[in-house]
Amino acid sequence: MADRFILELKEVSKHFPVRSFRRFGQVVHAMDEVSFRLKEGEVLALVGESGSGKTTTASIIARLYPQTSGKFVFEGKEIDPGRSGKRNLAYRKKVQMIFQDPFSSLNPTHTIFQILSRPYVIHGDAAGKKGLRSRVQVLLESVGLEPPAQFIDKFPHELSGGQRQRVNIARTFSVEPLVILADEPTSMLDVSIRMSIMNMMLEYRETRNVSTVYITHDLAGARYMSDRIAVMYAGMIMEIGPTEHVIGQAFHPYTKLLRSAAPAPEKGLKRQKLVTHGDIPSLIDPPSGCRFHPRCPFKMEECSKRIPDWKEVDAGHFARCFL
Numbered sequence: 001m002a003d004r005f006i007l008e009l010k011e012v013s014k015h016f017p018v019r020s021f022r023r024f025g026q027v028v029h030a031m032d033e034v035s036f037r038l039k040e041g042e043v044l045a046l047v048g049e050s051g052s053g054k055t056t057t058a059s060i061i062a063r064l065y066p067q068t069s070g071k072f073v074f075e076g077k078e079i080d081p082g083r084s085g086k087r088n089l090a091y092r093k094k095v096q097m098i099f100q101d102p103f104s105s106l107n108p109t110h111t112i113f114q115i116l117s118r119p120y121v122i123h124g125d126a127a128g129k130k131g132l133r134s135r136v137q138v139l140l141e142s143v144g145l146e147p148p149a150q151f152i153d154k155f156p157h158e159l160s161g162g163q164r165q166r167v168n169i170a171r172t173f174s175v176e177p178l179v180i181l182a183d184e185p186t187s188m189l190d191v192s193i194r195m196s197i198m199n200m201m202l203e204y205r206e207t208r209n210v211s212t213v214y215i216t217h218d219l220a221g222a223r224y225m226s227d228r229i230a231v232m233y234a235g236m237i238m239e240i241g242p243t244e245h246v247i248g249q250a251f252h253p254y255t256k257l258l259r260s261a262a263p264a265p266e267k268g269l270k271r272q273k274l275v276t277h278g279d280i281p282s283l284i285d286p287p288s289g290c291r292f293h294p295r296c297p298f299k300m301e302e303c304s305k306r307i308p309d310w311k312e313v314d315a316g317h318f319a320r321c322f323l
Helices: 054-061 086-094 112-122 128-142 161-174 191-208 219-225 243-248 253-261
Strands: 005-017 027-039 043-047 069-074 095-098 179-183 211-216 228-233 236-242 310-314 317-320
Touching (some): 005 054, 027 069, 027 236, 054 179, 161 191, 219 243, 228 253, 236 253
Parallel strands (some): 095 179
Antiparallel strands (some): 005 027
């Protein structure tokens, strides 16, 4: 049976106006011509350093911002960037986001019951206070917060960071979304509990066939979580393909840079690293041609003149490079 794509971005760009008198009329190129498709039940990892456009991409999918240009298709229908009201509410039930910071993403004045019952009320799934309490308890058990009676009436400040993030994830699970946007969900947690959170998300994906966009700067985490990886740099995707292909047979110099910087104990302390020069480019005035060419050790004259076309270097493995 052919793969069914639940969402697709077609050359989507997002430019934010610079709020400065000295730079009046200029924009920040947070995303430029980003294109990819997400299959049902697939985990796609967006990998790149801070400022590469990963979170902006997730925010566009979550409809927190309208795109500046390009098309966004969900369940085979193009989504109007200006849509609002009930249509937007129905969409947001299907597409949920797990935020990075477990401390600021929960209302400190609400109990865990109030936080987790709110999605049911908003989306019309409430069944009376007694029924809501029972559903919230089941929800807490599903994310490993047991016994639920120990957590349900507490406030966020009474929980640890890992417990708060489990509440965040429970809030996402509550409406049974079709797509989850996970914005570095373990980056602010202790190493000891990261694996349990990642395994919980993978188990939910297996049981519900939910699709996931997993945002991270950690290649090892991306490898563990994802079926495919898209590597972003300065607002553009540089390489995309099956996880093992992208990591094991990296083609784009920026992907190679990320891979060389990742720890590899099995290769010893003398592992060779890719050497780059120059600074990360300004997204207000991005470089011409390939965004990575000012830092690329393999740059050619053509690299500064135009953006490389996509080239399929292996089955389903694409890179934006002249090499």
